[in-house]
Amino acid sequence: MFDTTRGPAREQLEPNVVKKLETAGTLVHDDRRLRSFFFDGRFLTAKDLTREQTYFLTRQADLGRGGGIGVVAGLHVENGPDPRALRITAGHGVTPSGEAVVIPRDLANVRLDDIPEIQRLDAAFGLAQIPRETARNRSGLYIVALRPVEYTANPVASYPSSAGGTRTAQDGDIIEATAVTLIPYPDSHAGAGYESRRSRVAHETFVRNGGMRPPVDALPIAMIALDHGVIRWIDKYLVRREVGSEQTDFLGFSQAPRALREAHLLQYQQHLKEVLADRKKSNRGERFAASEHFFTLPPAGPLPVAAVDPKSLTEVFFPPEVDVELSVVPEDELGALLEESLFLSPIDLTRTGEELSSTSVLVLVPVSRQSMDQALSTLFPAERSATVQLRATASGLVARRQPGEALRALTLRRTALAADTTSSTTTSTGPSLADAAWSTLLSSATTLWYARRRNFPYKPAAIGQTVEEPDDLEDDFTKVLREAELYDEFGSLPKRATALAISRAYTLMRSYAEGNYAAGKQLFAGAGGEILRQKWINSGAVQRVQQRYTYEYRGVGLSQLLSAVAEKYQYTIALPHFARASSVVELDKYALLASKDGKSGLLQETVYKSLFEGKTLDDAVAAFRKNYEHPPY
Known part of the structure; x- marks a missing residue:
């Protein structure tokens, strides 16, 4: 073992060996690594001591690099x-x-x-x-x-170095x-x-x-x-x-050094903070396109909350050619996602639209792990793990918008329905309730981050392939399943439910879809939603839902409520509202009791007002409970 108390661990060469190695060209000299050899009786000069200092300063600089x-x-x-x-x-x-x-x-x-x-x-x-x-x-x-x-x-004082010298x-x-x-x-x-x-x-530093x-x-x-x-x-x-x-070459793939990539993110954060402060001072707002102030974006970083419109689920920050999706992430996992994205190249905003069309970005909504389940309570498991597409609404780029985008934008405009309208009963055709849930989540967000995504194709499942059911083979069960927006979620059951649980869930839901129950479709959506919202499903979980939906006068109250709301407000409550509610049973019982106690008008107004304001049936039940003293028994 090397003993540090006896000097450096270097091989001592004899003069004849040195000469042979020099002749062979296998001995390499470094002119900087030259120091004085001290021995007793040697006359020391300033040059010797200076060279000693220079040697150690040079070695120290080598170690510093x-x-x-x-x-x-x-x-x-x-x-x-x-x-x-x-x-x-x-x-x-x-x-x-x-x-x-x-x-x-x-x-x-x-x-x-x-x-x-x-x-x-x-x-x-x-x-x-x-x-x-x-x-x-x-x-x-x-x-x-x-x-x-x-x-x-x-x-x-400098003493003379010769007999005739003088002190200086x-x-x-x-x-x-x-x-x-x-x-x-x-x-x-x-x-x-x-x-x-x-x-x-x-742009010149971080992209080029x-x-x-x-x-x-x-x-x-x-x-x-x-x-x-x-x-x-x-x-x-x-x-x-x-x-x-x-x-200069990260892992040999011509990737920028880590220090440069980290510097780009820090520089962008500082620049964005100053841009937001300047726009706030001049009352220009925080909703703007990134290309207004930046020529390049790091592969991950923050973005203004106002850049994403929670009502229409549109964004204005990235170029319209960039594929932008929305997802939610626990706050303690945000750092790991950003770290992974830093390995990707920056987003060059000076490139053409065709070059940017292969760029994918994921907008992240950080949520505390404690409130994660509550924030996603109205989403089904498959929707929680999926992402939502954000459409671009960059100003001056209307001509690039696809016809389907324009049509969807029109359907997203909500118009109030007058109570005294004489037209016939209509069905709401607004955005899906999944989009509404994401809109609510975005509305309460205080910070947003984005991360660039890899573009290679992959399949989330190890085996299997999705096969669409032919339209000519659809029965009543499948049609109601689609109407309640439960078709995709029901198809994902084999990944998280036992075979017996799937069989019992199908039997229970089919009895409502094809039976002669009052408000059968609404009970179908309510029971199916409560089953499908569970992360893991066994036969016991299905049985507990079945027991909740087994009671006297089942569906009578709901049927009366639906008819009254349609007649009074010309508004039909869509099935997805029932599929995403956890209090359909309570609403059915409240509706029956309210008709006996003369409170039907209050319930109808509460339900319509809640849905019109973008809330859920659960919110309507909670609001009615505060003004109604009788429990739904």
């Missing part, structure tokens, strides 16, 4: 006390050459118009241009960078320091606005993997835009990189 280059901690650039100053927090980092740069305390007032100091540093680092504008009138994009520097100080004074210490300087960024779009130039630099390469002896920590010396914006993540793996 091995640990990663970038910011280790701190070094955040913020607005200073006035528009011509910066504030830099304490921290340290590693330059591309491996040198450490350290700021031990916060720099609260770094003056950009400190002309003598800035000009002296620019000239020292070879950045001065002739002719050169004064620092107070600087305009353009600049990189704020930290450079490792050193200087000598603290004179000490020389600086006795070498002081290492960090200098803050500005590096002009070569911007080819100087005529554009500062916000547009910021977006172009982001280009942009200016900073010198190896400087650590970039931010990019700023100056307008005659006044700071217009500060963007840290355009040039700032955290310490980590900086390989």
Whole structure:
């Protein structure tokens, strides 16, 4: 085993062996790795000791690059006390050459118009241009960078090295320091606005993997835009990189380094926050297309809540050619989904519509795990695991909309039905109740995220294939199943129900679909919905639902309620409302008791008002219960 107390673990070569290896060309020299060989009786000079220091500084820089280059901690650039100053927090980092740069305390007032100091540093680092504008009138994009520097100080006596020499004074210490300087960024779009130039630099950096390469002896920590010396914006993540793996080819597939991908997400978050603040200040609202302010989007990130309309389930943020779907995710799983999406390439908004047509994005609604079941209570298991398509409504792109999209948009417009209308009874043809459930979920969302999705085809099931039932073979059971919007959910039963449970569920539901029960279709939808909403179904679960739906005068109250609402309000309660309610039995019993107690009008008004406001039958039952003292027994 290697013993660290006895020196480095290196093979000691004899001179004759060295000569043979050099002749064979198998001995490689590194001119930087040369140090003095000390022994008793040797006369030491300043050159020997200086070379010793240089050797260890070089080795230290090599080790610094091995640990990663970038910011280790701190070094955040913020607005200073006035528009011509910066504030830099304490921290340290590693330059591309491996040198450490350290700021031990916060720099609260770094003056950009400190002309003598800035000009002296620019000239020292070879950045001065002739002719050169004064620092107070600087305009353009600049990189704020930290450079490792050193200087000598603290004179000490120098004794003569010869008999005739005289005593002199020389600086006795070498002081290492960090200098803050500005590096002009070569911007080819100087005529554009500062916000547009910021977006172009982001596109050039994160999509094209280009942009200016900073010198190896400087650590970039931010990019700023100056307008005659006044700071217009500060963007840290355009040039700032955290310490980590900086390989240029991730896993050998020409993927950007992880630090660059993380920087893109952080830069986008900061830019989006400033855009929203600016739009709020100018009363322009938060519903806008991403292409208005960005040339590229990271593969995952936040988006404004107003970008998605909860009523029509449409979005305006992404180009209309992008396939956008909506889903819900527990808050504690959001980070893992975003992490996975970061492996994908950015969304380049400068591409044509045909190039973007293969891009898929998933909009995520974070929900706490405790309230997950409550938020999805009106959705069936298959709907919970599925996604909802969001349609694009970008302004100025109506011509690209498909005819079906325009027709559906018309059907989504809700118009009030006057109570004194003399027309015949109609059936509601609004959006599906599944869409209504998602709309309710979106309305209560405070944050939204998106994640780019992979585009390779896959099948969620290991075996099996969906086969549609031919129309000419449909019986009454299948027709009512479709009318209640339970067809797909019933078809998924083999994945989560026993064979005996499926048989009993079919027998129970068929008895209502084909029997002579009053309100038989409504009882069919109610019983079927209660069975199908369960995650795992066995025969006992079906039996418990059957017992709930076994009582005297079953369906009589519902039949009376349906007839009264249709006659009074010219409104037919669609079957999906019953399929998604868990209190159909209670509503049936309440309707029968209310007719005996003279409360039928109150129940009818409560049900109609709840459904007209986009609520559910369960909400109607709960509202009626508050105003009715008798339990439904």
